[in-house]
Amino acid sequence: MVMGLSLAACGNSDSGGDSNTFHVLVYGDAGNKVENDIVAEFNKTSKVKAVLDTIPGADYQAKLQTIINTKQAPDVFFNWGGGSIRPFVKAGLLQPLDDMIKQDPKLKSMFLPSVFNAGEVDGKAYGIPMRGTQPVLLFDNKKVLAEAGVEQPKTWDDLLAAVPKLKARGVTPIALGGGDKWPTLMWFEYLYDRIAGPDLLKKALAGDKDVWASADSKKALTTIKQLVDTGAFGKNFDSVKYTDGGSPTLVNKGRAGFELMGSWYFSQQQDSAPKFAADGLEYTTFPTVPGGKGDPADLVGNTNNYYSVMKKAPHKEAIAKFLAFMYSNHFINAQLQIGNLPTTTNTKDALSGSSNAKYLQYQYDLVAKAPDFQLSWDQAYTQDNSTPLQTAIQQFFNGTIDQDGFIKAMQGLNTD
Amino acid sequence: MVTLAASTRHGQRRRTRRPVGTSAGRPGIAWALPATAFFVLFAIVPLILVAVLSFASWNGLGAPTFNGLDNWNKIFDDPVMIKSLWLSVLLTALGVVVQTPLSILLGVWAAGSERNRAVLSAVFFVPLLLSATAVSILWRSLLDPNFGVPSQMQWLFGDGNLFGSQAGAIGVLVFVSAWQYTPLHTLIYQGATRAIPEVLYQAAAIDGAGRVRQFFNVTLPQLRNAIITSMILMIVGGLTTFDTVLILTQGGPGTDTTISAYYMYDKAFKGFDYGAGAAVALLLVVVATVISLVVVRVSGFDRMAGTQEGVS
Numbered sequence: 001m002v003m004g005l006s007l008a009a010c011g012n013s014d015s016g017g018d019s020n021t022f023h024v025l026v027y028g029d030a031g032n033k034v035e036n037d038i039v040a041e042f043n044k045t046s047k048v049k050a051v052l053d054t055i056p057g058a059d060y061q062a063k064l065q066t067i068i069n070t071k072q073a074p075d076v077f078f079n080w081g082g083g084s085i086r087p088f089v090k091a092g093l094l095q096p097l098d099d100m101i102k103q104d105p106k107l108k109s110m111f112l113p114s115v116f117n118a119g120e121v122d123g124k125a126y127g128i129p130m131r132g133t134q135p136v137l138l139f140d141n142k143k144v145l146a147e148a149g150v151e152q153p154k155t156w157d158d159l160l161a162a163v164p165k166l167k168a169r170g171v172t173p174i175a176l177g178g179g180d181k182w183p184t185l186m187w188f189e190y191l192y193d194r195i196a197g198p199d200l201l202k203k204a205l206a207g208d209k210d211v212w213a214s215a216d217s218k219k220a221l222t223t224i225k226q227l228v229d230t231g232a233f234g235k236n237f238d239s240v241k242y243t244d245g246g247s248p249t250l251v252n253k254g255r256a257g258f259e260l261m262g263s264w265y266f267s268q269q270q271d272s273a274p275k276f277a278a279d280g281l282e283y284t285t286f287p288t289v290p291g292g293k294g295d296p297a298d299l300v301g302n303t304n305n306y307y308s309v310m311k312k313a314p315h316k317e318a319i320a321k322f323l324a325f326m327y328s329n330h331f332i333n334a335q336l337q338i339g340n341l342p343t344t345t346n347t348k349d350a351l352s353g354s355s356n357a358k359y360l361q362y363q364y365d366l367v368a369k370a371p372d373f374q375l376s377w378d379q380a381y382t383q384d385n386s387t388p389l390q391t392a393i394q395q396f397f398n399g400t401i402d403q404d405g406f407i408k409a410m411q412g413l414n415t416d
Numbered sequence: 417m418v419t420l421a422a423s424t425r426h427g428q429r430r431r432t433r434r435p436v437g438t439s440a441g442r443p444g445i446a447w448a449l450p451a452t453a454f455f456v457l458f459a460i461v462p463l464i465l466v467a468v469l470s471f472a473s474w475n476g477l478g479a480p481t482f483n484g485l486d487n488w489n490k491i492f493d494d495p496v497m498i499k500s501l502w503l504s505v506l507l508t509a510l511g512v513v514v515q516t517p518l519s520i521l522l523g524v525w526a527a528g529s530e531r532n533r534a535v536l537s538a539v540f541f542v543p544l545l546l547s548a549t550a551v552s553i554l555w556r557s558l559l560d561p562n563f564g565v566p567s568q569m570q571w572l573f574g575d576g577n578l579f580g581s582q583a584g585a586i587g588v589l590v591f592v593s594a595w596q597y598t599p600l601h602t603l604i605y606q607g608a609t610r611a612i613p614e615v616l617y618q619a620a621a622i623d624g625a626g627r628v629r630q631f632f633n634v635t636l637p638q639l640r641n642a643i644i645t646s647m648i649l650m651i652v653g654g655l656t657t658f659d660t661v662l663i664l665t666q667g668g669p670g671t672d673t674t675i676s677a678y679y680m681y682d683k684a685f686k687g688f689d690y691g692a693g694a695a696v697a698l699l700l701v702v703v704a705t706v707i708s709l710v711v712v713r714v715s716g717f718d719r720m721a722g723t724q725e726g727v728s
Contacts, residue, residue: 059685062688065688068477069476091477093477179579179668181668235575236562239577239584244556246560255562383687384689
């Protein structure tokens with residue numbers, strides 16, 4: 001942390017006056033390979049130079065929050081869209097990108113709409129997608145399903161019917177890393193979308209607390225409870241974690257049938273169980289729920305990461321040119337090489353040459369066709385809600401609180 | 417060991433040394449300056465800043481704005497906050513109850529001079545050398561319900577849902593802390609036991625006391641100051657426990673192991689509500705101070721009474 005901050009601090013010491021640089025701050029991880037590459041490529045032709053700073057570690061958001069209103073603040077920075085930038089927009093720190101888009105319409109038109117829209121706050125564009133998309137998919141162990149006589153479920157009833165068959169074989173029907181809490185949240189995100197449609201959460205985020213008590217909301221909760229009560233997740237899911245390899249191991253060792261997880265699941269299994277990933281791992285979309293208001297093609301998950309621009313940033317024209325690199329072929333190929341799926345309209349043409357082409361193609365088609373791509377709730381809400389939200393999710397799922405308790409907890413979330 | 421001659425010599429030395437000690441004087445206030453300066457700079461000043469911040473609303477963006485008693489009203493109305501204080505006290509109490517007897521027995525045993533005891537004591541101390549983070553990650557994996565110890569010992573752990581129930585999660589936290597910190601307290605008791613004059617045991621043996629009797633009537637009373645020292649360390653450590661909770665349970669299931677120190681972190685650094693975080697922190701300081709004072713007062717530790725009056 002100290003290193004990251006001091007890095008940003010020394011880096012920015014020359015940003016005053018008429019210096020010819022702007023600073024780009026990104027989340028420090030393996031993906032920086034591409035960001036370094038793009039900055040170098042940009043600097044080749046630009047008089048104004050971009051300088052890349054990174055804050056290593058998972059606490060990027062906390063550290064960003066402490067520097068963003070100081071002299072050490074970056075000019076362009078990595079974020080998750082939605083709730084991760086809303087406080088900054090409210091504080092008047094961010095530059096709406098509408099003017100840049102007017103100058104270069106491709107800054108909007110070259111990106112898949114469902115992804116680009118998730119970078120908007122209050123109807124204004126604040127983010128340009130800059131890494132890969134990660135929709136949540138339903139994964140399964142092909143062999144376990146075959147032995148139990150179960151097929152990949154197309155509807156909710158298919159999934160319910162699969163539970164007793166898998167249980168009869170002595171396996172946990174659905175693996176769940178409940179100890180991490182956010183994997184449990186994915187079930188809520190999809191069922192709320194399928195049953196109530198994507199508008200419910202959008203209204204809730206806009207401050208309409210009544211939607212949580214609506215008939216659709218209650219139906220979604222009843223549906224979730226019904227699945228938990230069948231024993232679909234076993235009994236000890238709250239002691240299992242995804243992050244320490246607990247739940248994916250259940251699936252790759254054949255001790256669980258399904259797992260609902262982000263698209264990174266595929267590379268996780270390739271790392272930990274290469275043989276299983278090659279010939280035992282299947283994936284499909286979340287089942288449809290008959291009678292629901294949501295489109296069966298809707299997705300939830302991490303839409304993408306975004307670059308946002310500070311209002312106080314110098315050299316806005318150069319920054320616009322820098323952002324234009326996010327739809328260049330160079331960028332797309334570099335992202336595909338490290339396994340990220342960029343969300344530009346021209347990504348499709350570059351897919352065939354990449355490894356895992358089939359899997360990437362599948363996701364790309366889903367994202368391109370999705371009428372709505374809901375950003376994970378814990379990122380759509382502002383950070384101060386993340387603990388109360390995850391607590392309510394876990395407690396409703398394991399039966400500590402009932403429907404009314406859950407509704408009350410969701411109504412208590414801060415939407416200012 | 418302590419003969420009459422030795423005791424006389426001791427008495428003489430004391431007599432002759434006293435005037436010298438008086439003339440040299442105790443170290444003046446100047447000696448305490450460096451330590452005091454550091455204490456003020458790194459403990460008192462931050463504490464005052466936290467106190468000020470607890471009356472303000474601040475999310476890290478821009479300047480804090482004062483909001484009077486808002487934070488305080490909020491946390492006293494917050495069921496999670498009240499629960500977290502009880503949980504802090506409960507975990508601390510369980511820590512003391514579990515670790516004290518274990519470390520007294522181990523410490524007294526390790527105080528013996530046989531070689532096997534020395535070797536085994538060295539082994540016992542290993543957990544103390546590991547970081548609490550490493551220890552927590554290790555136990556988290558060992559206690560995985562599907563692939564860890566619980567899956568092999570179903571007669572004991574049932575379905576292995578240790579982290580899914582409040583009792584289970586608290587049990588894990590108490591166990592892991594005990595596993596890591598019992599060696600420290602064992603060390604304290606080992607040293608204290610070795611300092612007990614042999615003559616007391618000889619006298620007890622002459623009076624016909626067996627081993628058990630000797631333990632309860634000689635060793636334990638002699639360890640009184642060591643017990644108080646160790647208990648205060650446990651109480652302070654217990655009330656500020658943070659890393660084990662962060663890694664093992666994240667305050668879960670639900671908020672069932674959200675102790676005050678973790679709740680403070682959660683408010684301030686996950687929710688960016690630094691004002692509320694500061695209020696929780698200050699409340700924790702007050703509670704911890706009151707408990708420490710009570711322990712010191714009740715135990716008579718402040719009088720620093722010796723345990724060997726009339727021995728030599």
